[in-house]
Amino acid sequence: MIVPEGILCSKSHEYLLEDGNSVYTVGLTDYAVEQLGDIVFVELPETGSEFSKGEVFATVESVKAASEIYMPVGGKIIEVNEKIVESPEILNESPFEEGWLVKIESPDAQAESGDLLEYSDYKEEIE
């Protein structure tokens, strides 16, 4: 698995990846999907809806349990990954590429991402 350069990770295991022009991709880290096990259900927000940092914006369910997913920074949902709604197993197979959750527009991301960790530090933190 290739970990995209420059991703920032939250302690609740979401990642944030800058696409440019205040647009960011949000997903779940490889560690998160590994811990969840077989993912069988994903509920994503509607495009256009807005969430602040730390707010629940999606739900991911594995065979065992339902998990709430939190916004790593505040922003507006501009695109959701419909493919993972149809085939949730993509999240397990490719968390950083095919299995992203949403794209957000977040003008305040820079200011709000202070508590997010670089991938290497995140890895250290969870070990």
Next chain:
Amino acid sequence: MGNKTVLYNKHIELGAKMVEFGGWDMPVQYTSIIEEHKTVRNSAGVFDVSHMGQIFVSGKQAVDFLQSIVPQDIAKLMIQKAEYCQLTRDNGGLTDDLIIYHLDKELYLIIANAANVQKDFEWLTSKAKGFEIILENKSNEFSMIALQGPNAGKIVKKLGLKEEEQPHFFTIKTFSLNGIEGYIARTGYTGEDGFEFIIKNEYALKLWDMIFKEGEEFKIKPVGLGARDTLRLEAALMLYGNDLNEDITPIEAGLKWSIPADKKEDYTGKNVILSQIKNGVSKKLIGLEMTERAIPRHGYEIYFQGHKTGVVSSGGYSPTLDKNIAMGYVDTKDNITLDETIEIMVRNKLYKAKVVKRPFVAKRYKIN
């Protein structure tokens, strides 16, 4: 940190994810719950179920004692036969649900749920006054390995037990193979044909390795508690703590089939149970299948025609059906019947479901 079974290091070696369950550190999955589930349905899987309790009842009045504590007719249980039983309370609710094996003359083995072993033993001890029996909790001396799936019989044959030497469905035998001695029962918790080996701790590792050696050609896998739960849910088998508890009677739980109405002997809770058989119950267990996209889980509320009628007792994703299914208790007054539409409250939103027959996946026991 919970208790560790004799096979604990084996699970770690196999890369299992461990969880605490009923006071024990148990493997919840090795690779993937769905993969392990399908292995059991298509070939065979191996479970460490050493967390389950073994309580032996022996003595001249063993049968009289058992008659007084479960609704089932233990006097009719022949030697080598097994029976699914409930440890009823005065209110008809359950201290536990059990399998009772009639091992030999005046000797019975009770298999109890891990989390309930101590409670059951205390309950049994309190009920044993005046009976000439010996009660022994030997849970710490015994391990239990389950081999479940359509290829289980072939693997047991390769282990050295010819078909005619294997126990029939819901019976138990002693066995001796390569220096390993113990009991082998044709019982399980998956809805598939299969066996449970009940052996002294010292034999567990050797038997585990033997099973994997003989099962290799069938591509068997170790299976964790995660798949054990999805398998038993598809077969609509009860899980104590979810579907059963001290306030739910076996009649409400749809277990009337397991209770003889004509048993003469008195047993704890008999009045309540007979009255429910005669007059009906106020809540009953149903099976349901989601028709809208949502996963029903334990504790979620069930609605019927706009009002709350009950609660989900067990639910989740069914790997065999690729559907979301559940069991739950509903108010009998609502007269909810097969195919009726109900709704499940999931994260403050109602999702439609349909009442379906239990089991969700047909059982495939080998009954000869």
